[in-house]
Amino acid sequence: MAPLNWGLGHATRCIPIIKALIKYNFTPIIASDGIALDLLKKEFSHLLFYELPSYNITYPKKANNFKLKLLKDSPRLLNTINKERKAVDAIVKSEHIAGIISDNRFGVRHKTIPSVFITHQLRVMSGSTTWLSSKLHQRIISKFNECWVPDYSSSYNLSGDLGHIDSNHLNLKYIGSLSRFNPNDQPIDYKLLVVLSGPEPQRTILEQKLLRELQYYNGDILFIKGKIESQQEVRQQNHITIYNYMTSKELEDVMNKSEIVLCRSGYTSIMDLDKLSKKVFFIPTPGQYEQEYLAKKFKKENIAPFCSQDKFELQLLSDIGNYKGFSNNSVNINYSELFSLF
The missing domain is CATH 3.40.50.2000 (Glycogen Phosphorylase B;)
Known part of the structure; x- marks a missing residue:
């Protein structure tokens, strides 16, 4: 299980998947870097962890400089992805790996092992270059055996245009919303x-x-x-x-x-x-x-x-x-079916 270290969201939404893997008698190995890795170590201290090369994604202080910064950083990012692939090869050689689940880490896959990419961004919003960023992202996704989209395929959904496209070349599975939390009635503090x-x-x-x-x-x-x-x-x-x-x-x-x-x-x-x-x-x-x-x-x-x-x-x-606020429309995820890939 390898979440991207970009804030905490990618790591936290992997938590229910890691718990489900344990429930279905898999032994998860967690690979990431930075605060994403630190958080998962606190949540699952009994598991085995590997540190992956860091993408070192940061934002400029001025928001309108973000695309320019990403463009300048692209050679370094490509180099990191290559290092990531080598790290995965080493892990595969040293551990008995039945499957790989990557949450937005482009280099975490292996040609001989079923590899899954998790993303809600089938369409990557980038202003006037959305068509290009989306095409590049979809090309990366196509290299994986499956793409799990944490959303609903129905008219009610959470990702909108981000997670819903017309595509015949991507092996998409809409798995439902991923949350580590459960509601319960408690007094408001x-x-x-x-x-x-x-x-x-x-x-x-x-x-x-x-x-x-x-x-x-x-x-x-x-x-x-x-x-x-x-x-x-x-x-x-x-x-x-x-x-x-x-x-x-x-x-x-x-x-x-x-x-x-x-x-x-x-x-x-x-x-x-x-x-x-x-x-x-x-x-x-x-x-x-x-x-x-x-x-x-x-x-x-x-x-x-x-x-x-x-x-x-x-x-x-x-x-x-x-405003009306959110309402719980979640459904149970069929992990047994998802994990049958492995």
Whole structure:
């Protein structure tokens, strides 16, 4: 199991798959890097881990420079993918591998072993170059035995145009929404839950902005910075309780105990919010077309409001009451059928 280290979303949505693999008598080996690897080590300390070469994906401080930065970084990314393939070859030689599951890691596959690619981005939003980025991504996907799309194939879905295309050359399987959480009825302890994640420096920029704005918020706030560090730290700043990170079980508990959520419009967060039927305010990562598209989609569907990072003001949170929020439409994933590939 190899999730991309780009924020925490790819790692956290792999958690239910890892648990299912264990349930079906597989022994997962986890391979990643950075905070994604750190998080999964905390969740599954008994498993075997390998560190893969890092893509080192970061955002520029100015959102409109993101595509240019990716273009400049492309030779380094291609080199990393080649190193990733060599690392996978070494793991295959040293371990008894029945199958490979890659969540958006392009080089994690093997020609002699069934290899699966997980993505909700069959169409990769990149502004005027969407057609090109989508074609390149689909070409990569076609090299895998199967592509598991964590969404529904029906008219009700979470990814919209991102995860639904007309394609005969990709072996697609819509597996349903992936969430590590389960809803339960608990008393509300926090009026607002803030959950941050995503690449730097934009994560820190938003953290600083929100802590300034939310000091005037009327109600108890739980603020999770999304920084995976060696020790969990907690501090109080007036009515704001601040954690550097939480485990999945802790986060599930506080999400169920929170009235509303403020977070990025990342796809993994959306799957979690839908599973828990939460009301939310979105702030897309600047320059990330996917998150901007999803935020607009859910506003249009009257599910959740959003605003850009630089325009966020405290009073905008009052808009949440005019939206219906998410409702749990999840179905049980047929892991037995999925794992039959291996």
